[in-house]
Amino acid sequence: MSRTGLFISLEGIDGAGKSSHLDGLAQAFRAQGRTVVVTREPGGTPLAEQLRALVLHQPMDALTEALLVFAARRDHLQQVIEPALARGEVVLCDRFTDATFAYQGAGRGFDLGQLAQLERMVQSGLGPDPSRLREPDLTLWFDLPADVAAARLADARAPDRFEAEPALFFERVAQGYAARASAAPQRFARIDAGQDRHRVWQQVTAQLVRRGWLAIMVPTPQGLA
Numbered sequence: 001m002s003r004t005g006l007f008i009s010l011e012g013i014d015g016a017g018k019s020s021h022l023d024g025l026a027q028a029f030r031a032q033g034r035t036v037v038v039t040r041e042p043g044g045t046p047l048a049e050q051l052r053a054l055v056l057h058q059p060m061d062a063l064t065e066a067l068l069v070f071a072a073r074r075d076h077l078q079q080v081i082e083p084a085l086a087r088g089e090v091v092l093c094d095r096f097t098d099a100t101f102a103y104q105g106a107g108r109g110f111d112l113g114q115l116a117q118l119e120r121m122v123q124s125g126l127g128p129d130p131s132r133l134r135e136p137d138l139t140l141w142f143d144l145p146a147d148v149a150a151a152r153l154a155d156a157r158a159p160d161r162f163e164a165e166p167a168l169f170f171e172r173v174a175q176g177y178a179a180r181a182s183a184a185p186q187r188f189a190r191i192d193a194g195q196d197r198h199r200v201w202q203q204v205t206a207q208l209v210r211r212g213w214l215a216i217m218v219p220t221p222q223g224l225a
Contacts, residue, residue, distance in 0.1 A: 005085030006213060007135075009096040011177060012142030013170050014163050015149030016193045019094055021140075021204055024221040028205065028214060029090045037084045040094035041072065045079045048072035056160040062108040066115060069100050074122045077134060082126050096136055097123065098180045103162065106176025107169050138211065140204060141181055142193035146170035 008025070010018040026036045042052035051072040055065055073096075084091050097119055104110045123134040146167050181188040189207040193200055201220045208214040 005088050006090045007081065007085060007093070007137050008091065009093045009098065009136040009139045010142065011095055011098050011102070011139055012144060012191075012193060013102075013146060013149050013173050013177070015152040016142035016144040017152075017197070017200065018140070018142040018193070020197070021201065022092055022094055024201065024218075025092055025204065025208075026090075027221060028208075028218040029092075031218075032215060035087070035089040037080065037089055037091045038094075039076070039080055039091065041076060041096055041099065042069050043072065044076040044081075044093075045072075047075045056162065059161075062104055062110040065108065066100065066104045066110055066118065069104065070118045070122045073097065073100075077123065077126055082134070085127070093136070096139070098139060098141075098177065101180055102173045102176035106179070107165070107173040109172075136187065138207065139181075139184075139188050140191055140207065141177055141188050142191045142200075143174070143177070144193040146174055148194060 010022060012018045022038055026038050029036045041048075042055055043049045051068045054060075055068050055072075060068075081091050081093070100119075101112065101115055105112050105115050120133065124130065124132070126134050149170060150167055181190060191200060191203045191207075195203075198220045201218075205214060205218045209216065
């Protein structure tokens with residue numbers, strides 16, 4: 001079993017169900033003796049959480065939105081993610097840069113080339129190899145049709161700026177995730193999020209077992225059963 005630092009992101013459109021699996025994954029790793037950091041983007045540090053509140057609730061154009069997201073990411077990387085990985089811990093992150101390309105890029109229509117420039121600026125110069133772009137070791141992509149996700153969110157809390165977007169926006173976001181997955185198949189693992197929670201959990205843990213990061217398939221946590 002690997003004891004080096006692991007960086008795993010969970011991605012998907014709002015309503016795909018990824019967030020409900022974070023605690024289960026943390027429990028599974030901790031049961032095998034790993035130290036786990038559970039975090040999110042935008043967010044994860046006091047500064048990044050303040051920027052998250054602005055992004056989710058204040059009107060702004062796509063460039064401002066992208067700049068705030070990447071500013072939050074830089075602080076998150078420096079203060080939380082890189083130190084945890086250096087200590088050999090497991091970092092489970094609810095969204096990372098793929099979300100920026102999906103939401104601000106595909107969803108908002110912001111220039112993907114400019115996002116790539118920001119990605120290089122923000123995610124380089126860190127860790128033991130400063131020239132290396134910091135990316136997750138694995139991205140679990142919870143793939144769900146936009147109309148199904150919208151139905152799941154219909155009775156949820158009051159929507160933020162993103163959750164209030166029309167179905168067409170989330171269709172573009174889903175296409176953005178598909179494009180990112182196609183460009184990095186070695187990093188992405190597609191999870192069919194349209195199945196029941198037990199089967200979704202089986203898909204998730206199977207990916208980790210296959211990579212040698214979990215020793216055995218883990219039973220569905222009680223909260224997901």
